[in-house]
Structures are given as structure tokens and as C-alpha cells.
Amino acid sequence: MPAIHWFRRDLRVADNPALDAAGPDAVAVFVRDPRFDVGEVRATYLDGALAELASARTLQIHAGDPAVVLGELAERLGAREVFCTADTTPFARKRDATVEDALAQRGVTLRQIDTPYAVPPGELHTQSGGGFRVFTPFYKAWLARGWGSPATTAPSNQALNRWRAFRQGALSQYKKARDFPADPGTSRLSPALHFGQIHPRTILAEIPDPLTDPFARQLAWREFYADVLWHRPEAVWTSLDERFDTQMEYANLEDPVTAAQYEAWTQGRTGYPYVDAGMRQLLTEGWMHNRLRMVTASFLIKDLHLPWQLGARWFLRHLVDADVANNQLGWQWVAGCGTDAAPYFRIFNPVTQGRRFDPDGDYIRRYVPELADVADPHEPGVLAPDYPGPIVDHRVERDVALARFQALGSRASS
Numbered sequence: 001m002p003a004i005h006w007f008r009r010d011l012r013v014a015d016n017p018a019l020d021a022a023g024p025d026a027v028a029v030f031v032r033d034p035r036f037d038v039g040e041v042r043a044t045y046l047d048g049a050l051a052e053l054a055s056a057r058t059l060q061i062h063a064g065d066p067a068v069v070l071g072e073l074a075e076r077l078g079a080r081e082v083f084c085t086a087d088t089t090p091f092a093r094k095r096d097a098t099v100e101d102a103l104a105q106r107g108v109t110l111r112q113i114d115t116p117y118a119v120p121p122g123e124l125h126t127q128s129g130g131g132f133r134v135f136t137p138f139y140k141a142w143l144a145r146g147w148g149s150p151a152t153t154a155p156s157n158q159a160l161n162r163w164r165a166f167r168q169g170a171l172s173q174y175k176k177a178r179d180f181p182a183d184p185g186t187s188r189l190s191p192a193l194h195f196g197q198i199h200p201r202t203i204l205a206e207i208p209d210p211l212t213d214p215f216a217r218q219l220a221w222r223e224f225y226a227d228v229l230w231h232r233p234e235a236v237w238t239s240l241d242e243r244f245d246t247q248m249e250y251a252n253l254e255d256p257v258t259a260a261q262y263e264a265w266t267q268g269r270t271g272y273p274y275v276d277a278g279m280r281q282l283l284t285e286g287w288m289h290n291r292l293r294m295v296t297a298s299f300l301i302k303d304l305h306l307p308w309q310l311g312a313r314w315f316l317r318h319l320v321d322a323d324v325a326n327n328q329l330g331w332q333w334v335a336g337c338g339t340d341a342a343p344y345f346r347i348f349n350p351v352t353q354g355r356r357f358d359p360d361g362d363y364i365r366r367y368v369p370e371l372a373d374v375a376d377p378h379e380p381g382v383l384a385p386d387y388p389g390p391i392v393d394h395r396v397e398r399d400v401a402l403a404r405f406q407a408l409g410s411r412a413s414s
């Protein structure tokens with residue numbers, strides 16, 4: 001009697017303990033869930049990932065409510081067990097509890113094995129027994145705990161090839177190069193990690209000294225955010241510092257001026273070239289460099305005074321690597337209402353950030369072609385006939401943001 005392997009965020013055949021546990025004869029299935037709107041960019045990426053997976057092993061693709069689809073499939077096959085890699089997002093945990101119950105009613109057991117992380121979210125605790133709220137102690141505990149070796153040697157797939165090319169090339173320069181968006185200094189593995197085309201364990205096993213390696217440290221941020229969300233599932237849409245939802249004064253999106261400013265931000269037409277380049281990279285590639293994610297998020301929150309949730313929603317819709325833990329908590333970090341947040345007063349200056357991390361303006365010129373012939377494309381102003389002037393004055397809005405923050409009452413939650 002074959003078991004079923006239910007693929008979700010583990011779209012690979014190698015180093016997949018849940019797939020191994022299901023056995024060589026397992027019927028593998030992916031269920032497209034209509035409740036889960038992944039947006040156009042991710043839908044296309046997902047199709048590619050499923051096609052690659054289907055070329056490596058037989059895969060059935062169904063659509064519908066997984067509780068129903070899997071139940072009917074198990075009945076048809078006479079399967080008694082459905083295996084899957086645990087998915088720890090709040091949405092997935094709820095869904096899987098429902099699926100587990102529905103399957104149990106048919107006498108079928110849902111077995112969740114492994115997670116998309118080197119250390120399962122929820123496993124590490126502070127000395128007082130709670131979850132970590134600050135990255136550095138989490139990182140130390142994460143390193144001290146360590147992780148297992150890959151379950152099986154990985155045959156080549158695109159994600160693994162990308163990782164190995166990066167390891168042989170840019171990895172040694174990563175610490176320095178990762179902040180300069182004009183050059184390919186980062187791995188661009190984020191969608192592959194999100195969809196589980198490669199497991200972080202596989203990567204960590206091939207890093208010579210993961211205890212000190214800056215790339216492994218960034219992977220730990222991913223693990224940290226998943227862990228925070230495990231303990232605080234409400235953080236998907238609620239500020240960890242609740243004053244930001246209950247007391248902070250925001251601009252009103254019903255106001256036509258604010259609505260136009262928000263629209264300009266989404267389309268990369270704020271008149272701040274570095275911000276616009278980032279937002280246009282998002283629209284053209286479905287991906288944005290980390291430095292720009294911070295700068296553009298800061299601009300929405302601290303220059304336009306809009307709530308982080310609005311920007312997080314836009315990013316979720318347009319990022320190919322959209323990941324509820326990394327995205328929502330990345331936004332909360334920038335807003336200053338998250339875990340060990342950047343202090344609220346550290347407001348990204350869109351001009352000095354550009355001068356520092358894109359000194360020659362190459363990144364700006366690549367994504368804002370109107371400025372291709374402008375010698376110094378950093379300072380907003382009348383730069384080109386078809387390029388807008390700045391929609392706000394950063395120096396003024398910075399002061400407004402600081403004043404609004406200072407007006408908040410003392411922090412109620414910690």
C-alpha cells in the first residue's frame with residue numbers, strides 16, 4: 001500500500017527526509033490551493049519549480065482544498081499515511097491542523113517530518129523558557145545547537161547549481177559585496193529557499209566554517225524570523241510593539257495627496273532616484289536587493305508616514321521570494337516596531353544611502369533609464385524632462401517621523 005508525499009515548500013527530491021520517509025513507492029502530489037493567492041510572479045516561478053520537480057520524479061498536481069483532495073486520493077489509493085515537510089507559518093499550521101483532522105476521520109495519518117529550516121522553529125528557548133526576541137542571542141543558541149547533515153546527497157538541480165556557482169565565486173567576497181546592489185554580490189537563492197528547492201542544511205554543510213561565515217549568519221536571520229513567527233503568529237499583520245498600531249499617527253490613504261504619493265512609491269516615481277530604482281527593480285524582476293528593501297521600506301514608513309503593513313502587502317504581491325516571516329518581520333524591523341528593531345531614529349536617508357552603496361550611480365541608471373545620461377543621478381531635483389521632482393522633502397519628513405515617534409506613549413508590550 002503506497003503512502004502519499006504531499007509537496008509544499010520542499011520542492012526537491014534530495015535531502016528531503018519527509019520524502020525519504022514516505023518511501024520509494026510513495027505517490028507524490030502537489031495541491032494548488034485556491035485560497036492561497038501567490039500573485040503572478042510567484043505563480044510563474046512555482047510552475048517552473050513544479051516542472052523541474054516533475055522531471056525528477058512522478059508528480060500529480062491537483063487543485064482544491066487539500067483536506068478534501070488528499071482525503072479522496074488516500075481513499076482511492078488505499079493509502080494510510082500522508083507525509084509532508086512541516087510548514088510553520090501561521091497559515092500553514094492552521095491548514096495542516098484541519099487537514100490532519102480530515103484525514104484522521106478517514107483513518108489516514110498526516111506525518112510531518114523536518115521543516116524548511118536547519119533548526120526547527122520553536123525549538124530554541126531563552127533561559128527563561130520563552131522564544132528569542134533579539135537576533136544575537138538567538139544566533140548564538142542556533143550555532144550552539146547545530147544542525148544535522150543532509151539526508152541524501154543532492155543530485156544536481158538548478159538551486160544547487162546556483163548555490164555552488166555562488167560558493168565558488170562570490171561567497172568569499174560576500175561580506176563586503178552584499179551591500180552594493182549594482183554588482184551580483186548576493187546568492188539570489190531566496191526563492192529557492194522559500195520553495196524548498198534547496199534546504200539550508202545542504203548549504204551549511206558546504207560552507208567551510210559556518211560558525212563564523214557571514215553568509216551562514218544571513219541564513220540565521222531567516223531562521224530567526226521563522227522562530228519569532230512561531231512564537232508570535234499574530235506578527236504577520238500586527239506590530240510587535242503594539243503602540244505602532246494603536247497610537248502612531250499615520251497619513252490617511254483616503255487623502256488624494258497621500259494616495260498619489262503611495263502610488264508614486266509603488267511605481268518608482270517618487271523623485272528619489274535610489275528609491276525609484278529599487279521599486280522598479282521589484283516591478284521588472286520580481287526581486288529587490290536587500291539594501292533597497294530597507295531603503296524603500298523606510299521611505300514608505302518614515303517619509304510618507306504610511307503603516308508598514310501597506311508596504312508589506314505590496315512586497316508580498318510582487319516579490320518572487322515573498323516569505324511571510326522574512327517579509328513581515330523585515331518590514332517591522334525597518335519600522336522600528338519589530339524584534340531587535342533598528343532604533344526608530346535611525347532613518348534611512350535615500351540620497352546618502354545611494355551615494356554610499358551605489359557610488360557610481362550604475363544601479364540607479366540601470367533601473368531608471370530616464371537618468372541614463374545624468375552625471376550625478378543621486379540628488380533629487382530637476383534631473384531629466386520625463387523624471388519627476390521629489391514628492392516630499394526628506395529632511396522635513398524625517399523630523400515629522402521623529403516627532404510622531406516621540407509622541408508615542410511608553411511601550412506597553414515588550
Ligand SMILES: Cc1cc2nc3c(=O)[nH]c(=O)nc-3n(C[C@H](O)[C@H](O)[C@H](O)COP(=O)(O)OP(=O)(O)OC[C@H]3O[C@@H](n4cnc5c(N)ncnc54)[C@H](O)[C@@H]3O)c2cc1C
Nearest residue numbers: 186187188189190218221222290293321322323326327330
Ligand atoms: C522590508 C524587507 C522585506 C523583505 N522581504 C523578504 C521576503 O519576502 N523574502 C525573503 O526571502 N527575504 C526578504 N527580506 C530579506 C532579504 O532582503 C532577502 O532575503 C534577500 O535580499 C534575498 O536575496 P539573496 O537570496 O540574494 O540574499 P543573500 O544575501 O544571498 O542571503 C542568503 C539567504 O539568507 C536569507 N537572508 C538574507 N538576508 C536576510 C534578512 N535580512 N532577513 C531574513 N533572511 C535573510 C535569505 O533566505 C537569503 O536568500 C526582506 C528584507 C526587508 C528589509
